[in-house]
Every structure is written in structure tokens, then in C-alpha cells.
Amino acid sequence: MAGPSIAGDGAASQTAAAAPDEAEPDSAGVPYQGADIDRSYEDVLAALPDHVALRLRDRIKGLEAEAGSARATADEVERERRADVARLTLIIEGLRVDLEQARGEREPMTTADPDPRDAEIAALRGQVADLQTQLEAVAERLSAAEAGESPWARLLRHR
Amino acid sequence: MTFRALLGAVGVAHDNAGFAATTQSLIAQTDTRWQWTVVVAGGRALLTELSDFAAFEPRITVLDGSGVDPAEYLPLAVRSTRADHLCQLQPGDGLDPGAVAAFRAALAVRPWLYTDEAWPFADGNGHREWRKGGYGPEMLRSQPYAVRSAVLPAAMVAQLDWPDPAAGSAQWYDLVLRVAERCGDPVHLAGPYYLRSPVPEPPPAPWIDGDPGDRCAVVADHCRRTGIPITEVRPIDTRGRPMGQRVVRRRADEPSVSIVIPTRGVASLVYGMPRRHVVALVDQLQASRRYPDLEIVVVYDADTPPDVVQTLSRPGAHPVRLVRYSGEFNFSRKCNIGGLAASGEYLCFLNDDIEIDTADWLSEMVALAREPGVGAVGAKLLFADGTLQHAGHRMASGRPGHALFRCAADSIELGGLAQVCGERVGVTAACMVLSARIFSEVGGFWEDLPASYNDVDLCLKIRATGRRIVYTPHAVLHHFESQSRIPVVTIEETEAIQRRWAFDMLHDPYVNPLSVADLDPATH
Numbered sequence: 001m002a003g004p005s006i007a008g009d010g011a012a013s014q015t016a017a018a019a020p021d022e023a024e025p026d027s028a029g030v031p032y033q034g035a036d037i038d039r040s041y042e043d044v045l046a047a048l049p050d051h052v053a054l055r056l057r058d059r060i061k062g063l064e065a066e067a068g069s070a071r072a073t074a075d076e077v078e079r080e081r082r083a084d085v086a087r088l089t090l091i092i093e094g095l096r097v098d099l100e101q102a103r104g105e106r107e108p109m110t111t112a113d114p115d116p117r118d119a120e121i122a123a124l125r126g127q128v129a130d131l132q133t134q135l136e137a138v139a140e141r142l143s144a145a146e147a148g149e150s151p152w153a154r155l156l157r158h159r
Numbered sequence: 160m161t162f163r164a165l166l167g168a169v170g171v172a173h174d175n176a177g178f179a180a181t182t183q184s185l186i187a188q189t190d191t192r193w194q195w196t197v198v199v200a201g202g203r204a205l206l207t208e209l210s211d212f213a214a215f216e217p218r219i220t221v222l223d224g225s226g227v228d229p230a231e232y233l234p235l236a237v238r239s240t241r242a243d244h245l246c247q248l249q250p251g252d253g254l255d256p257g258a259v260a261a262f263r264a265a266l267a268v269r270p271w272l273y274t275d276e277a278w279p280f281a282d283g284n285g286h287r288e289w290r291k292g293g294y295g296p297e298m299l300r301s302q303p304y305a306v307r308s309a310v311l312p313a314a315m316v317a318q319l320d321w322p323d324p325a326a327g328s329a330q331w332y333d334l335v336l337r338v339a340e341r342c343g344d345p346v347h348l349a350g351p352y353y354l355r356s357p358v359p360e361p362p363p364a365p366w367i368d369g370d371p372g373d374r375c376a377v378v379a380d381h382c383r384r385t386g387i388p389i390t391e392v393r394p395i396d397t398r399g400r401p402m403g404q405r406v407v408r409r410r411a412d413e414p415s416v417s418i419v420i421p422t423r424g425v426a427s428l429v430y431g432m433p434r435r436h437v438v439a440l441v442d443q444l445q446a447s448r449r450y451p452d453l454e455i456v457v458v459y460d461a462d463t464p465p466d467v468v469q470t471l472s473r474p475g476a477h478p479v480r481l482v483r484y485s486g487e488f489n490f491s492r493k494c495n496i497g498g499l500a501a502s503g504e505y506l507c508f509l510n511d512d513i514e515i516d517t518a519d520w521l522s523e524m525v526a527l528a529r530e531p532g533v534g535a536v537g538a539k540l541l542f543a544d545g546t547l548q549h550a551g552h553r554m555a556s557g558r559p560g561h562a563l564f565r566c567a568a569d570s571i572e573l574g575g576l577a578q579v580c581g582e583r584v585g586v587t588a589a590c591m592v593l594s595a596r597i598f599s600e601v602g603g604f605w606e607d608l609p610a611s612y613n614d615v616d617l618c619l620k621i622r623a624t625g626r627r628i629v630y631t632p633h634a635v636l637h638h639f640e641s642q643s644r645i646p647v648v649t650i651e652e653t654e655a656i657q658r659r660w661a662f663d664m665l666h667d668p669y670v671n672p673l674s675v676a677d678l679d680p681a682t683h
Contacts, residue, residue: 050499051495051496051499053599054495054498054499054599054602054603055602055603055606056602057599057600057601057602057603058601058602058603058604058605058606058620059602060602061601061602061620061623062602062605062620062659064623065619065620065623065659065660065663066658066659068623068662069659069660069661069662069663070661070662072662073661073662076662
């Protein structure tokens, strides 16, 4: 699908994120003057020699592109991570059902002989435990990302 | 409660061939919310036969087409359908079993969609595929690639002034164009969800439906509705096969153009004869008076032979501005210097080792560049041996390359991509037209890329502003770049372009996602 590029979307969302501040004074009580800042930025560029202004515009577009690209990649990673969590959760639920079923079949038995299904149950328990660990790790990364602490978030912050 | 389907398919039956196969493909759908309405155009006996056949399935409606004008068959079926979305499904054609379910998910994102197509061999041994690229309005004007498999919003169709009696066999193309005008970009659902009726030997894509005259008429009508000034729309045939159509834009009030040629004044052998490239090119430009308001800006290196500079400064039909460049090799910087020295409303960056084949190449490119929403336009470039050097950029696994590189000039691969106008992720700066305003707005060429990828970066910057990059095969030029030349790309250039555009270089919207693995990053 050929809509506007992700970099463009990223730049747009950055602008949108700044919008709520426009109506409110900052902590010093000075109203936000985004429009004036934008105009002066254009004025500054217009006052520069053409070739310098051209290079500066290129740098600005380049930084916007880097930010947009990083943001789009981070979004994609997050989507994949959420899909991983959903998939692992589903597998764990399935294994739990298998485990319960195996337990249910095991309990009525009164024989003292070792049941061959004990090994199966132990293996299933092991798988559940492994997946639970993986799930917790992914969930932890997800929460960290949501709290703005993902590597991508850090990358964006330090850019 | 009245049943309302998600997907209402419509078709016309002239005989009983394929009716059962289509029915089976619908019954096999994992999402059961479909409906198929068929107008029978084959007489009373056929109507009875198909009605009896469909009696077991309430989702199939058979309508009597006797006494109905053939132009009214599909509209009659559309009016009789109670569904949220419409698609064309002729008897014999089929849908992948997961099609309706996939349509439902995609239609939650955009109001209309199109899919890839497959055409099976009648003996059951495989099929040919038409893997399409992402949507572009210029591409849809040039080729009905998003038509046969289009799924359209029924509510929107009901509001349209459709059918147009003049549309003839291109009725559905007309409908898709009208929906696109109102709804904008569709979802491209990658994968052959639409299967054409099997034949013994299906041809390679593209598969163009409808009479050429009818197609041209509906595209001309679309241009009138959308304000595109045209003189005519004419069909394009390549290797005896229909590829689509060419929209010839009207030449009026053509803006001033500056052709910027960076050069070192070198010569090489072309067809066994020595050719001083920049002199030959400027001579060719000066000899042509096809473009009225033209300026030639030559940015030459300090070590350019003095006789070359002297020859270039001869007066001619068009003014020549000579700009001396000192410093180490940097194609981007030379282009920027030329762009800033130019006075034209539009800029055309042109390599010096170029020979122009199409007389009206510049008018064609400028007309496209003036179209609202278009940021830059590229041409069809051929090597000296006539093979394709450039038909637009394509990204493969994060690396840019030229589409159909070294294929025959009349190649119909990739659905005839090289033969029709269409959107691309980028075009080469060896011949690129864009407005001086856009050039300045995005900061020109990135000078940290002295040799490679500077055009890729420029086009991506333009695309990031929401504008489209368009390729036209109706401006043909020879580019005497050595075919055996191994492009030297420095690590710094690769790292720089990937730092800026890592995501976009992995997501070329005009490359079919299923084909990415097939593309050779070196030559695609």
C-alpha cells in the first residue's frame, strides 16, 4: 500500500504530540509561541546564503527521517512483541489444559507401579515453566517499552 | 432478519462453464458471509439450468438477463446485491478459501482493496501469478491492475453516477476509477486471492481486460473529472500484448526549465566512435526547439578541457550557464550548485553521458511533475545495447537497485512495469525532473553521499513530504554508462543512507511483499 511514508507519519505524530502545550502557559507563565518560533526558523534559513540554507534543510529533513525511521522500527518491534506475547500465552494455555487432562487421568489410578505418563507430565510441566519464563521476560520488556524505557525509546531520547 | 453479506460478488453467465467451480470456491470460504449474484445472458434453458443448480444455496442468486441491455448486466447484479462490499466474480473465476476472511480484516483499515491474481493451467499443474505493487493513482490510470480483483464499498457505489453507457467493456475499470477518486488509496492485499478461470496456457501477466478503446475512454473521462489536462489517451501494446494505456497530457503554459548537467568533460567510445559526452548532449539540446523555455546549466570541474568549456559557451537556441566547480569529486554538491544557479521553475538533472531518444521527453516529464501530489519524475534509460538501465528504483532487502536492470527494453516482466507510467519509491538522478521549490524545500542532494544513493535519499525525502515519485516510459533516453562498471559504494555512504532510511529501505510500497525474497539486490 502506497500511502505517505512512515517517516512522514512519524514527523506528523511528533507535531501532534506538541499540540496540547500550545494552549497552556509553561511553568514560568509564558504562553507557548510555537508559531513565532516556526516563523523565525524560516526567517533564519531565508537570511542564510542559499547553499548553507540548502544544507541545513537537508540536515533537518535527515534528522526527521532518522527519528521517523527509528520510531517506525520501534513500532514494528512492539507489534511483533505483542504478537509473541499473544502466541506464547496461547501455547501456555494449551499446555495447561494438557497438563490438567494428564493429571485427571493419573489420579484415579491406584496402582503403585510407575506410570509412563509421569514422564509426559513432567515434560509438560517443564515446557510450561520455560514458556512462563519466556512470557515473563517478554512482558517485562513490553512494560519497560510502554514506560518509555525500551532501547528504541532510549535511542530516540538521546538522538 | 434479512441476510446481509460482507462480500457481494457479481457476474454474468453466458453458458454453464465454470459455474460449479465458482460455486465451490465460494462454499469453501472460511468466512461464510458472501453472496453471489449472477445475471444469466444465455437464454431460458440456461436460466433454468443454473437456477436449479443454485437452488440448494440461498446465497447464490440467479437473475434473468433476457431483454436486458448487456451494458446493464453488471449494474443489475449490483443493484440486486445486499452486501457491504462488492467485487466482480465471473463464472469460472474463483476466490482463495481465505479470501472473504482476509478481505474483512483489510477492509477494516481502508474502504477498498485489491489483491494479486493467479491464472491456473487447465491441467491442474500450477498457475501463473500477477504479483502487483502497491497502489498509485498514476499506475491505475496507466494500467487496470487493481480492477479485476477490486473489492469496493457498496454504499459508495450506490452514490456514484454509474454505469456510464460509454464505458462499454471497461465498465468495472470505470467504477474502480470513480471509487478511487472518492476513497483514495486502497489496501493492496498481497497474495493471489483472485483466481481466473483456468485455461490450457495462461499468458504471463499483465492480464488486461476490456476493449482498448473502452479503456482509453474511461481513463479520459477520469482525467476530465479529476482536472488532468489531456490531449488523448492511447493504448499501449508491447510484444503484441496489451499493457495498459498512455495518458498524453496537454502542453500548455509550459513552465521554465533548467537542465542541470554536472560534467568533467570526458569522452569515451560509443558504438565504436569517440563521443565527448557533454558537448554532444548540449548540441542535441540546442538543436531541439521542442521545449520553449529552456536554460542549460553546466557545472564543470576545474580540470575540464578548456576547449570543451569554450565549445559549450557558443550561443545557441537556449541560454547556457557555465558554473565552474572546484574541489574533490562530489556529484551531490555539483548538482546542488547547479540547482541553486538555475533560474527555471523546474529543474532537470541530467547526466552528461545521455542521448535523447524521445523528442518530447521533457514535456512529458514536466507535465507529470506539475501534477498535484507528484514530487519528482524519472525517465526510461537504456544502455547502449538497448537493455534497460533504469525503470525506477526498487528496494530489495534494504538495498536500493534499478527495477528490471539489464532486461530487454520491451520487457513485460513484473506485469509490464517498465512499459507504463507508475509510482516508484525513487528514480535516478541521471534524468530527474522536479520543481525548484521542492528541491529547495527538502534541502537538495545530501552532500555526504558524493557518489552513490544521493538520488535515493532525495526521493525518500520528497516522499516523506507526502509526494509521489513517478516513472514514465514515454521519455526514453540512452545512458552510456558502462554496463560493466562496478558501482563503488563506500561503507560511509551505505551507513549514512541506512541511518536515515533504515525502515523505508526495508519497506518499498511498490514491491510486492511476496516477491522481496526473489529480488537480487545487485541487479533487481
